[in-house]
Structure formats: structure tokens, C-alpha cells
Amino acid sequence: MSNEELTExxxxxxxxxxxxxxxxxxxxxxxxxxxxxxxxxxxxxxxVESEFNxxxxxxxxxxxxxxxxxxxxxxxxxxxxxxxNKEPVQV
Amino acid sequence: MAGGSxxxxxxxxxxxxxxxxxxxALGHNSGEFWHALSQGRxxxxxxxxxxxxxxxxxxxxxxxxxxxxxHFDEKETGMLDRFAQFGVVAAREAVTDASIEWTAELKxxxxxxxxxxxxxxxxxxxxxxxxxxxxxxxxxxxxxxRTMENAxxxxxxLELGIVGPTYTVSTACSSSNHAIGQxxxxxxxxxxxxxxxxxxxxxxxxxxxxxxxxxxxxxPDTCRPFSKDRRGLILGxxxxxxxxxxxxxxxxxxxxxxxxxxxxGMGSDAFxxxxxxxxxxxxxxxxxxxDAGLTPEDIGYxxxxxxxxxxxDATETAAIRKVFGSHAEKLAVSSTKSMHGHTLGAxxxxxxVATALALHHGILPPTANYSEPDPACDLDVIxxxxxxxxxxxxxxxxxxxxxxxxxxxxxxxxx
Numbered sequence: 001m002s003n004e005e006l007t008e009x010x011x012x013x014x015x016x017x018x019x020x021x022x023x024x025x026x027x028x029x030x031x032x033x034x035x036x037x038x039x040x041x042x043x044x045x046x047x048v049e050s051e052f053n054x055x056x057x058x059x060x061x062x063x064x065x066x067x068x069x070x071x072x073x074x075x076x077x078x079x080x081x082x083x084x085n086k087e088p089v090q091v
Numbered sequence: 092m093a094g095g096s097x098x099x100x101x102x103x104x105x106x107x108x109x110x111x112x113x114x115x116a117l118g119h120n121s122g123e124f125w126h127a128l129s130q131g132r133x134x135x136x137x138x139x140x141x142x143x144x145x146x147x148x149x150x151x152x153x154x155x156x157x158x159x160x161x162h163f164d165e166k167e168t169g170m171l172d173r174f175a176q177f178g179v180v181a182a183r184e185a186v187t188d189a190s191i192e193w194t195a196e197l198k199x200x201x202x203x204x205x206x207x208x209x210x211x212x213x214x215x216x217x218x219x220x221x222x223x224x225x226x227x228x229x230x231x232x233x234x235x236x237r238t239m240e241n242a243x244x245x246x247x248x249l250e251l252g253i254v255g256p257t258y259t260v261s262t263a264c265s266s267s268n269h270a271i272g273q274x275x276x277x278x279x280x281x282x283x284x285x286x287x288x289x290x291x292x293x294x295x296x297x298x299x300x301x302x303x304x305x306x307x308x309x310x311p312d313t314c315r316p317f318s319k320d321r322r323g324l325i326l327g328x329x330x331x332x333x334x335x336x337x338x339x340x341x342x343x344x345x346x347x348x349x350x351x352x353x354x355x356g357m358g359s360d361a362f363x364x365x366x367x368x369x370x371x372x373x374x375x376x377x378x379x380x381x382d383a384g385l386t387p388e389d390i391g392y393x394x395x396x397x398x399x400x401x402x403x404d405a406t407e408t409a410a411i412r413k414v415f416g417s418h419a420e421k422l423a424v425s426s427t428k429s430m431h432g433h434t435l436g437a438x439x440x441x442x443x444v445a446t447a448l449a450l451h452h453g454i455l456p457p458t459a460n461y462s463e464p465d466p467a468c469d470l471d472v473i474x475x476x477x478x479x480x481x482x483x484x485x486x487x488x489x490x491x492x493x494x495x496x497x498x499x500x501x502x503x504x505x506x
Contacts, residue, residue, distance in 0.1 A: 039365045
């Protein structure tokens with residue numbers, strides 16, 4: 001997946017979760033600019049985890065403050081592959 | 092109110108604690124609970140009830156070696172979720188501890204007020220696993236009476252024959268402070284002649300824990316309140332109950348008095364559904380002090396809400412500084428959640444008992460697992476070692492998701 005494609009998907013997820021028009025969410029938007037608070041933030045990460053079937057560790061989650069942080073974090077987790085990222089729990 | 096007025100209208104009574112009962116990770120009775128608190132021993136350990144690897148966190152403050160058949164027969168056990176079992180066993184201890192001599196009149200004029208955040212969610216979880224996953228098309232009818240948040244209160248009423256005001260408060264992590272506060276007010280104003288008040292909770296089912304995991308506030312190691320390296324809360328389970336009665340009747344029957352309940356303050360942040368507000372917490376502490384007729388300078392100890400999340404501990408410190416000003420330097424503050432975990436709807440009850448016993452024994456329980464000062468939490472948090480100190484007045488704070496705050500004020504029993 002290209003970086004552009006990943007960014008598009010993240011913009012769409014955030015726009016949906018926040019009930020915002022997609023054009024308001026740019027690759028350079030910060031969470032503060034989009035009025036995304038801590039609870040909104042964890043809700044977005046939940047949507048991201050579900051979309052990409054990844055687990056975002058709590059400590060990585062705490063440093064996410066912008067759309068770019070989300071994109072970079074996902075890229076890193078996807079690059080690490082199944083070995084680097086524990087499979088989501090199946091219960 | 093059932094049974095007519097317990098005291099003439101307009102009179103208020105001083106209210107004291109004459110019995111306590113506890114079940115939690117630190118033990119199955121109040122003696123074991125206090126022993127652990129005064130030793131600074133934590134009950135946090137790897138989870139036994141959940142298979143390893145299913146959660147991002149692996150520790151909790153579970154009630155260990157709980158055998159319901161030691162306390163209930165098989166039929167009763169089937170009627171009671173774990174949370175209600177804890178509540179009933181704690182209430183039995185509290186009533187026995189208080190050496191209550193029941194009369195028909197006292198049973199008519201006594202109240203029971205309990206707190207619980209999630210009631211019998213473990214029973215519900217199990218029923219839904221059967222339905223959704225195992226395709227068993229029937230859910231046990233006892234799921235309803237086991238799950239209701241008032242299951243413990245109702246069972247205590249049935250068992251003791253108490254027919255006065257009996258109900259349950261559910262305000263997330265403030266539930267049992269609200270319960271104790273309302274029971275205290277009923278005894279103070281004569282609406283009840285005696286009250287059993289407290290709370291109980293059993294949180295360890297996979298579905299509920301997965302939801303906590305998603306909130307990203309549970310520590311991957313332990314609970315380090317006010318410590319710079321704190322990484323979140325640790326969930327706990329258990330119950331605590333207190334017997335509240337007028338000072339006059341306690342003295343008349345020669346009862347042992349642990350402490351006096353002096354005031355109760357509550358309010359709402361009206362700020363954010365999960366982020367805490369120092370203003371709301373400060374208002375609740377001031378309301379508790381005002382209800383008790385105390386000034387900030389009277390207080391020597393605060394049993395803090397102290398969850399060990401980044402947000403709570405810094406906000407609570409700011410709120411304490413706002414209320415106490417320069418007196419904050421003289422206050423001792425600790426979070427016993429570092430030892431019994433965060434038991435949600437039972438938290439205020441466990442911490443109320445801890446505060447009453449601290450006043451009774453002249454020992455302040457510590458904040459365990461403390462490792463590093465945080466400039467944002469620059470209070471005397473009694474790190475790791477209990478402290479011998481006879482405090483006259485203390486507060487116990489509970490602040491809940493939803494912005495609901497409840498603060499109790501306690502005083503040392505006068506001898």
C-alpha cells in the first residue's frame with residue numbers, strides 16, 4: 001500500500017469517526033485543529049485497529065497527535081508484519 | 092420511609108461507624124485488609140481468572156481463593172453473582188462487627204444503600220457467550236436477578252429482614268461514596284435509625300476487560316499513583332460495608348466507634364464525559380467540608396481517588412491545591428488503590444473503611460509501588476511506608492467517569 005493510499009484511508013476513517021466532511025481532514029491536520037479530544041482519539045485508534053487488523057500499543061497511542069502520526073504509526077506496524085505485531089486476539 | 096419517623100423532625104444526629112466488613116484482593120475480612128494496608132502490601136498480581144495473552148495488560152487485584160460455598164449453600168450461590176456474594180459477606184461482617192442487637196423496630200427503621208458500577212456483568216457475559224458463540228438459544232432466567240445492580244442490597248435486606256429504605260446507586264467510580272453519603276444523611280436527619288452502606292464490584296470477565304483495554308487507561312505493570320512513571324490504573328474487585336448509626340445510640344449500647352462521618356459533598360463537572368476537571372473535584376471537596384462544618388486547615392489526611400492515570404493524579408493534585416492552598420504542604424495524601432486496585436463501584440467503600448481505620452488506629456496507609464516524584468503531583472503521598480500519625484479529620488475522594496464527584500469527611504472518634 002502506498003503512503004498516499006494509506007493517508008486517504010486514514011483521512012476517511014477519521015472523518016467518519018468524527019462526523020466531519022472528508023475535505024476538512026487533511027494529511028497535515030492535527031487532532032487539536034480537528035477538536036479531537038482524548039476519548040475521540042482512542043475511538044479513532046479503535047477504528048484504525050479494526051480497519052487494518054493491527055494492535056496499536058498503549059504507549060505508541062499516547063504520542064499520536066495528528067493525522068500524520070496515525071499514518072506513520074500504521075506504516076510502521078504494517079512494515080513490522082505479523083512477527084512484529086501480535087495478531088489481534090481471537091476470542 | 093417504612094415504620095414511621097426514627098427521630099423528631101428537625102433534629103440532626105451525629106453519625107458514627109460501628110462496624111466494617113471487607114472482601115478484596117487484600118483479604119476476605121477487614122482485619123486482613125487493614126493488616127495489608129498498614130504493611131503497604133499490594134494485592135496486585137497476574138490475573139488468574141483470565142487466560143494469559145488475551146489482553147494487553149496482565150495484572151489485576153483479584154479476590155483470591157474465593158469459595159462461595161464457604162458462605163452460601165448451593166442454591167444461594169446459584170442466585171448470586173460474584174459481586175453480590177462479596178457485598179453480602181462484607182455486610183455480614185460489618186453487622187457482626189457492630190454487635191447489632193436486632194429488634195423488629197430496628198429492622199423497620201434501618202436502611203441499606205449500596206453502590207455498584209456494573210452489577211452482575213460477569214453473569215451477563217457468560218449468558219451472552221452461550222447465546223452468541225455457543226448457539227445455545229436460551230439464557231438462564233436467574234441472569235436477571237443475578238445481574239441487577241441492587242442484587243447485593245436486596246439479598247442483605249432478605250437475609251437480615253431489614254425493611255426500611257433499601258436501594259443501590261450507580262455512578263461509576265463514585266457509586267459507593269454516593270451510597271455512603273446518602274445513608275449518612277438519612278441517619279443524620281432521622282430518616283433511618285441505622286444504615287448498612289457501602290458497595291461491591293466484580294470486574295473480571297473478558298468482555299468487560301476488553302472494553303477497559305480499549306480505553307487505554309490500564310497499566311501494563313502495576314498501579315503507581317502520583318509517581319512520575321505511573322502507567323495507568325489496575326482493576327480490582329471486592330466489597331466493603333459500613334454500619335452507620337447515631338452517636339447517641341452507639342454510646343448507649345457501648346459499641347466500639349471506629350470514626351465519625353461528618354460530611355458529604357457531591358457535584359458534577361459538566362465538563363467532559365471522561366476527562367476530569369480540577370474545578371469539579373475542588374467543588375465536591377469544598378461541599379464535603381462545608382457539610383461537615385470543617386475548614387480546609389482541619390484536614391490532616393486525604394484518601395485520594397488516585398487512580399494512577401496520567402490525567403487523574405495531576406488533576407486531583409491541582410484540585411487539592413486549589414482547595415487547601417498552603418495547607419496542602421501539611422496534608423498527608425495517599426491512594427490505597429495501589430494495594431486493592433480500582434474496584435470501580437466499590438472503591439469509595441473500601442477507601443472509606445481504610446480512612447475510618449486509619450483514624451481509629453492512628454496509622455496512615457501509604458501509596459504503594461511509588462518510585463519517582465512527579466512535579467505535577469507534588470504532595471506528601473506517604474510513599475510506600477505506612478506512617479504512624481493521629482489525624483483528627485480526613486477526606487475520602489471519589490471521582491467518576493461522567494464527571495460525578497463525591498467526597499466524604501470523617502473525624503476521629505472522641506474518647
